Amino acid sequence: MAITLADAKLNTQDDLDLTVIDEFRKSSWLLDNLVFDDVVSPAGGGATLTYGYTRLITERPAQFRALNTEYPKAQAARKRFTVDLSPLGGAFEVDRVLSNLGAAATNETEFQMNQTIKSARAFFSDQVINGKRVTTPGAEAGFDGLDKALAGSTTEMGAGASLDWTGSAIGSDAGKANDALDILDEFLSLLDGTPSALFGNKKTIARVRSLARRAGYYDRSPNSFGQKVETYNGIALVDLGEKAGSISPVIPVETRDVDGAGAGGNITGLSDLYAVRLGTDGFHGVSTVGGQLVRQWLPDFTTAGAVKTGEVELGPVAVALKATKAAAVLRNIKVQ
Known part of the structure; x- marks a missing residue:
């Protein structure tokens, strides 16, 4: 069964639990919309919390066949994760x-x-993009993010070059704006369906917003909390914000040697743009069977002791990319 945080809220009777779930949802488009497949059974007293799935790597092509000939042999490719x-x-x-x-x-x-809820939200967004699974025996934790999952895949675009989408580069030149829009639409066409969202940082989203306005594809509409959600042609534009306890964006703006030519080839102000199609057949979260997605423990001042502890926890959770074409990344966009 697939659930969202909104579904989890319906099964919560405690007013404080409701408040905590809403705090996770209303400041994170990702957590508000991500579907969690609650299928993992914590066998062995919780010792095994592993979700196995098959990712579609390459789709099977189709073509015409001349009479009295056979189709060329080709296979769809899958990989176990x-x-x-x-x-x-x-x-x-x-x-x-x-x-x-x-x-x-x-x-x-x-x-x-x-502040603990805010930090947990930011950390989850960071792991969705930049996560690297820890495999050290006895300390296994975390999951691989989209940056690693999409590296070298068929839906990674622009890895060997840079795109200058800065305001000074495009300016009022309609031709340059149309070229940028063509690249953006080519990027979105890499997916196996219409993406649910584009993930970026403030600067990257600002550049996509500018292109959307030029094309007449920009819109803003309220979500269930009354907050305005920006869209490009119906696709949500999502700034994933800063990392937990930091002012550094989840999706960085950095200097890169794009063509591998050495120090002379370094380009400043580069960032990436991610597109994802949410769904249990695309990109989704994973949780335990019948478990609470969000839990909280308030400090208990009814017992002796001057200093008490409180906690907030999401999970146990992970994310899964069921099909490579359910997510894509456009690399090396110059945004400043």
Whole structure:
């Protein structure tokens, strides 16, 4: 059965749990829309939290056949993958004297809870893009992100060159804008269906927004929380924000040697743009059977002890890319 955080909310009766789920959802388009396949059974007392799946690597082509001849032999290609589910979140400590000082919406417990949720959201987004599975025996955790999964794949575009989409490069030149739009549409056509979203950072999304306006494909509409969601031709434009505890964007803007020519070939201000099609046959989350996606523990000040601990946890979760063509990455876009 596939569920979202909105579905998980329907099965929650505790008001605080509802609030925590909403906090995860309303500040993260990804967590609000990602579908979780809750099929992993924690066998062996939780020792095994592994999800195995087959990824479609290459689709089977089709063609005409002349009479009295056979079709050329060709096969679709699949590859077996596994991913281990891991819980993520954080813990905080609050002194009982500080716990309820001030208004309920701004006291220390509420502040620390909100900051822990914010950090967990940011960390999950970071892992979806940049995650690298830890395989050290006894310390296995995490999952591979899209940056690693798409490297060298048929849906990685622009790895050996750069695209200058800066305002100074395109300016008011309609021809350059149309060229950029052609590349963007070519990139989107790599997927096996209409993508659900484009993931970038503030600068990359700003450049796509500019192109969308020029083409008349830009729109804004409210989500279930009343927040405006921007779209390019119906595809959500999502800024994944900054990494947890950092001001560095999840999808970096950096200097790269694109053509491998050495120091003289370094280009500044380059970033990547990701496209994903969400769904259990595309890109989706994975969770445990019947488990709570989001849990929280408030500090318990009813017992002795001046300093108490609170926690927020998402999972155990992981992500899976069922088909290579359900996600794509456009590399080396110059955005500044």
